[in-house]
Amino acid sequence: MNGVSITIDLTGIDQALAALSRLVSGVGDEDMMSAIGAIGESQTRRRITDEKTGPDGQAWPPNREGGSILHKSGQHLLGSIAWTASPTEAKWGASWEYAHVHQFGAEIVPKNKKALYFMVGGQAYFAKKVTIPPRPFIGLSEDNARQLLQIVTDHFGKLLS
Secondary structure, eight states: OOOOOOOOOOTTHHHHHHHHHHHHHTTTOHHHHHHHHHHHHHHHHHIIIIIOBOTTSOBOOOOTTOSOTTHHHHHHHHHHEEEEEOSSOEEEEEOSTTHHHHHHOEEEOOSSSSSEEEEETTEEEEESOEEEOOOOOSSOOHHHHHHHHHHHHHHHHHHHO
């Protein structure tokens, strides 16, 4: 008589279920979330100081001075980047009041005059409006996401061992 035999090996299932229970209940996850927040902050800082590209890999548009993008304001921006974590989430971002201008872009128009006046590289300029293109620095590139996934995978591996 021919038949089919199925064997299920449940060795370690109790340990896996206990680890999953801790994860679902939020107990013991702050270490993982802290690691994710710290790496997210580091990735964001590197994007501003070294990579000069958005999370999608697109190079930031050059600035009018021809200098390093976000160089003058970069210290304010870099100084405001921080992360926080709890057992259930990790967050990072920039608290500088003009960070959103770099992330999303902006259009500046005069409020009380007919034109804007500003200096660039020692040259005076007048303009009816100035458009600042977006230079997104917050977000995850594919490489960033892989790094964060590795943290989660490593964390699960420790829970299961």
